[in-house]
Amino acid sequence: MTSTADRRAARSEPRAPHFGLAVLALAVGGFAIGTTEFVTLGLLPQIAEGVDVSVPTAGHLVSSYAIGVVVGVPLLSFFGARLPRRGLLVALMAAYAVFNVVSAAAPGFAVLTAARFLDGLPHGAYFGVASLVAASLAPPDKRGRAIASVMLGLSFANVVGVPAATWIGQNLGWRSAYVSAALVALVAVAMVLAFVPS
Numbered sequence: 001m002t003s004t005a006d007r008r009a010a011r012s013e014p015r016a017p018h019f020g021l022a023v024l025a026l027a028v029g030g031f032a033i034g035t036t037e038f039v040t041l042g043l044l045p046q047i048a049e050g051v052d053v054s055v056p057t058a059g060h061l062v063s064s065y066a067i068g069v070v071v072g073v074p075l076l077s078f079f080g081a082r083l084p085r086r087g088l089l090v091a092l093m094a095a096y097a098v099f100n101v102v103s104a105a106a107p108g109f110a111v112l113t114a115a116r117f118l119d120g121l122p123h124g125a126y127f128g129v130a131s132l133v134a135a136s137l138a139p140p141d142k143r144g145r146a147i148a149s150v151m152l153g154l155s156f157a158n159v160v161g162v163p164a165a166t167w168i169g170q171n172l173g174w175r176s177a178y179v180s181a182a183l184v185a186l187v188a189v190a191m192v193l194a195f196v197p198s
Contacts, residue, residue, distance in 0.1 A: 018195040019137055023146055025191030026130040027153030029093050032184040033123055034157025035165050036100060037065065039177050040116070042166035046174040051109040058109075061116045068120020076125035085133050086196050090189055092122035092129070097185035104178035127151070133196060 040047065040061050048058035080088045099119035106112035131147045138146035161184075169177030 021191070021195040022137055022197070023134050023149045025188060025195050026089070026134055026150045027156075028184065028191055029089070029096075029126060029130060029188035030150055030153025031157045031161055032093070032096060032153075032181055032188055033126060034154040035161030035184065036096070036119065036178070036181040037123065038158065038162045039165040039169065039181065040065065042162065043169040043174045043177060046169060047112070050174055051106070051112055053109050061113060064113045064116040065120040065123075068117040069123040071117075072121030073124035073128070076121060077128065080125060080129070084198065085129055085136075086192065086198050088129055089126065089133065089192050089196065092126045093185050093189045093192065096122050096126070097182040097189065100178045100182035100185065104175040104182070127154075137197070 044055050044058045044061075047061065048055045051058070076092070080091075083091075096119060099115050103112055103115040103119060106115055127150070130150050134146040134150045135143040165177040165180055168180050169175075
């Protein structure tokens with residue numbers, strides 16, 4: 001009897017305004033991250049030619065991003081622990097957009113490698129904070145679904161984002177792929193500001 005009452009109370013708890021749009025905003029951020037993470041792999045020949053290195057050497061860009069992810073999780077979790085979550089999400093996604101633009105504008109391999117490392121820093125921290133925010137906005141019995149919805153952005157990136165960005169990179173130049181990812185990140189920033197409560 002008590003468990004039934006608890007479930008009813010959980011369902012009746014008020015959700016944040018624009019709950020669905022807030023979760024969508026967080027998922028769009030995940031979509032941007034997932035797209036950028038994997039698109040480099042599909043454009044290695046074009047990138048290698050563009051920055052005048054061999055394809056195996058260009059492959060270090062993937063490793064550079066991965067190292068950034070590993071370094072960024074503990075670093076940003078420590079320094080961002082006391083910041084407002086909404087502001088931290090905006091900062092992480094804005095940084096993602098900026099470093100994608102730097103990647104697109106990189107004059108050579110060294111700058112591009114550094115940009116890919118920096119772009120990896122917000123990756124893990126974003127998903128951690130986004131999951132916490134999604135869970136805090138949802139009723140208790142919907143928290144797991146809210147977190148899963150955020151992670152769908154990453155899955156959707158693998159199915160749609162990466163092929164689309166790869167097509168853009170192959171037809172409009174590899175730099176355009178990073179620009180498109182930066183634009184998606186900026187859309188995520190705007191949506192977080194509009195729909196995720198402070």
